[in-house]
Amino acid sequence: MKRTLVLAVLTALVAAAAAVTAFGGNAGSDQTGSSAVPAANDSALIRCGRTRTIGVAAPITGAAASIGSQQLRWARYYVTRYNATHRTKFRVVSGDTQLPDTAQAIQVAERFASNSRILGVVGPAGSQEVQVSSAPFRNGGLGYVSGSATRTSLTNDGSRRGYFFRTVPNDDQQGPRVADYIRTVLKASRVVVIDAQNSYSTGLSDTVEAILKNRGLNVRRESVSEESTTDFSSLVARVPADTQVVYVPWQLAPKAQLFGQQLRAAGKTARLFGSDGLFDPDTFKIPGSLVSFFPIDLKSKVINAYRRGPGKGSTELFGLPSYVAADVVVRAVDKACGNGTATRGEVRRNIAATVIPKAQSLLGFTVKFVKQAQAPLGPGDMQRPANFGIYQISSSGAYVRVS
């Protein structure tokens, strides 16, 4: 009898849960308690309300957590600053993509796409993540702006037109700039290129190596797993003593710092040339080294406030383009929500039309997106003059822009 009663109660509970799941249309309602939320797609009309939501997809845990967490902090920092000065508020929903595990990136994209409150996305971080996330974002009608995915084909192949945007130059912009500087300014003839065995690094390494070899320079290519390598002394041993420049398009500044120190300790005088991933004045400080990055104002109040606040003493500039990406998405959502409702399609179109004037852009130039392909730029890339400058690290560790 007792057993029958227990079974009956359990059955009733299960049935009730099933009923709630099937018919509970208020599961996704906004705070104003509107009726059942429309399906999340391109043209579904969404009531904006006073609190709007953006998604941030970044590797918060895993091997790339040190850079993903920076991107999340910078994106949140933008939202915090926005909320402090506006009546309408924004809320961040974060998704942990666990780069390089692209399976997680797909799940995050699907979750964001099915969450009808999310009107735009910052991220994902890695080029391979953008590739695998494209279908879910497209199916959900979501626009997404990455602060770090640089593979040229992401915008040039046309498959993400109108959906994917980025607030970083692509590999075909940064690579030739770096190669040109190495050849014409540094006048180097013996170069070692060391890629970090990830999509960001190999793309840049391939471009720089190809250009320099075509120009007749002696280029040696090496590889190292940036995430898992802790001892670079064997790699240092492979760098010939007469090397003039070592190009390291890596993303982990502490690793590059260690590599540079071990290089110096071994008595090798080659100059290190880092990519934008190594622009970290707090960590990567090998004197005489060069780094490519946006022509930012290092004395900017926003950057210094970040250092005092979320950065906890560090500027974490790798995440800076994500701040700008959040700015782009929020402006687009705000504009779409002007009449109280918005569709994801509207937000995407607004992203494409966003212009952040130079005075308001932390990147040091006006942010505006390309609509028609103009090699090496594709739809979704930032229009010229968006590109990287070259910084030299002085003997005191200060970054000085030289080009």
Place this chain on the structure above:
Amino acid sequence: MELPLAFDAQLFIQLTVNGVTLGSLYALIALGYSLVYGILKLLNFAHGDVYMVGAFIGYGVLTALGGPLSLDIALVPLIVLMFLAAMLGSGALGVLIERFAYRPLRDAPRLAPLISALGVSFFLQNSALLLLGAGFRSYDSFLLGSDQPELFVPGPLVDPVFVIHGVNVQTIQVVVLSVTVGLMVALTLFVARTQLGKAMRATAFDREAAAMMGIDVDRVIASTFFIGSVLAGAAGVMFGLLFSQVFHLMGFLAGLKGFTAAVVGGIGSIPGAMLGGLLVGLAESYAAGYVGGRWSDLFVFGILIVVLLVRPSGLLGARAISKV
């Protein structure tokens, strides 16, 4: 892959020095695996993360005393304090892990404590991530103790102690090697000559019989975890001093390679752990130097597979005898 055309003696010596230094760390980690496996037949997969915690404790002491760039005390006492704090802290952690994650499962099927070990590993990694963040912390050993760190003048740790055929052997490398050898000698003497060491050997040989002979098996096992974790803590600080950066995931691969070293040398064997560590370190160094960085892990784990196929008990491990 690009192979050298002619034998380069300087490169070979450099890689050997690198390999021996790296191997010392792996040997210390391997010792912890071997000690625990010898007594409990348990692979303590959390051991690599105890090493990570030791590295962070060392970093904590370093920064509390003004490091890395403006030290409040002299370099030598600082390093001694870092070692002591890391070793004691890691030792205490090891005892706690044994008490709460393994002891309740001592009589459970063998899989249960193994899964518990994995759980502890993830717990420690993610605790470090949540409490300390994902960023790298730097011992900055290149500039540690430098008179002019602002001018990038290297500190005494990277000064060459002696030069072999043009290859600088740095102070820190000599320190690491000396401390490792000292700890290993101390461990060997401890196990061979002290009462607790004898109790550990007896417990490893036959736990039940040892208990029947009046040995406090719980205390012996806890002591074993303490000693193994102390060695891991020391290895953690050495890693920080050698390679500067510490982060929450550093224990995973190091633990895996330490485990490889223990298996290659013969799990349960102290000399085997030392030999295995050396071999793994040298293999990694030679592979990275002669073949390429992307091949080094392949070679290391390839050696593991070969040893398991050819001599499953390891190079110095005792062959298991089964009654028929």
